[in-house]
Amino acid sequence: AQKITQTQPGMFVQEKEAVTLDCTYDTSDQSYGLFWYKQPSSGEMIFLIYQGSYDEQNATEGRYSLNFQKARKSANLVISASQLGDSAMYFCAMREGGGKLIFGQGTELSVKP
Amino acid sequence: DGGITQSPKYLFRKEGQNVTLSCEQNLNHDAMYWYRQDPGQGLRLIYYSQIVNDFQKGDIAEGYSVSREKKESFPLTVTSAQKNPTAFYLCASRPWGDSNQPQHFGDGTRLSIL
Numbered sequence: 051a052q053k054i055t056q057t058q059p060g061m062f063v064q065e066k067e068a069v070t071l072d073c074t075y076d077t078s079d080q081s082y083g084l085f086w087y088k089q090p091s092s093g094e095m096i097f098l099i100y101q102g103s104y105d106e107q108n109a110t111e112g113r114y115s116l117n118f119q120k121a122r123k124s125a126n127l128v129i130s131a132s133q134l135g136d137s138a139m140y141f142c143a144m145r146e147g148g149g150k151l152i153f154g155q156g157t158e159l160s161v162k163p
Numbered sequence: 164d165g166g167i168t169q170s171p172k173y174l175f176r177k178e179g180q181n182v183t184l185s186c187e188q189n190l191n192h193d194a195m196y197w198y199r200q201d202p203g204q205g206l207r208l209i210y211y212s213q214i215v216n217d218f219q220k221g222d223i224a225e226g227y228s229v230s231r232e233k234k235e236s237f238p239l240t241v242t243s244a245q246k247n248p249t250a251f252y253l254c255a256s257r258p259w260g261d262s263n264q265p266q267h268f269g270d271g272t273r274l275s276i277l
Binding site for chain 1: 194196203204205206207208211213219221251253255257259262263265266267268269270271273
């Protein structure tokens with residue numbers, strides 16, 4: 051069965067520093083996609099970044115980058131130059147058949163001034 | 164602006180009562196999804212629909228029902244059979260055919276038991 055694991059329930063980072071949020075996955079599919087979402091305290095889910103299993107380059111979107119290590123089945127999110135507004139829950143998700151997503155348990159990031 | 168609208172934002176249910184959560188999208192997306200989120204947890208799939216008049220059960224469909232009579236609308240009914248309905252419910256949609264496209268989410272409905 052497909053599974054997403056986020057082992058860091060909570061993380062702290064100093065403002066302006068970089069932080070890495072861990073995500074490992076388990077799948078027997080050759081073709082899959084990995085997504086990261088941000089959930090502020092208000093509850094909405096904000097899409098951040100996507101990585102396809104056949105993408106040769108790590109995905110980047112502004113201050114977000116994805117450290118994709120296929121052999122290790124990891125897809126860690128790197129946030130550079132953290133801002134106070136980055137404080138939120140972060141979820142890693144994997145695409146299943148039918149476009150469904152399975153989500154990890156999330157990591158709560160707190161950015162300190 | 165295109166987006167997904169969920170209503171109401173907060174909903175209270177009495178014992179033995181069915182309640183319906185609304186989800187409307189004007190993104191012209193074919194696929195729509197309902198997720199449940201419990202405090203401190205990730206999202207779990209309740210139901211999804213890839214096309215009008217068709218839908219499939221997700222991982223936790225028991226005690227819930229859906230309909231998809233229009234492309235824009237995918238309401239979720241929480242029935243009295245759902246014994247622990249208190250949770251945050253999120254609706255999402257995605258264009259069909261390109262699995263690289265992310266799901267877009269509404270702002271959610273918080274359901275509580277009275």
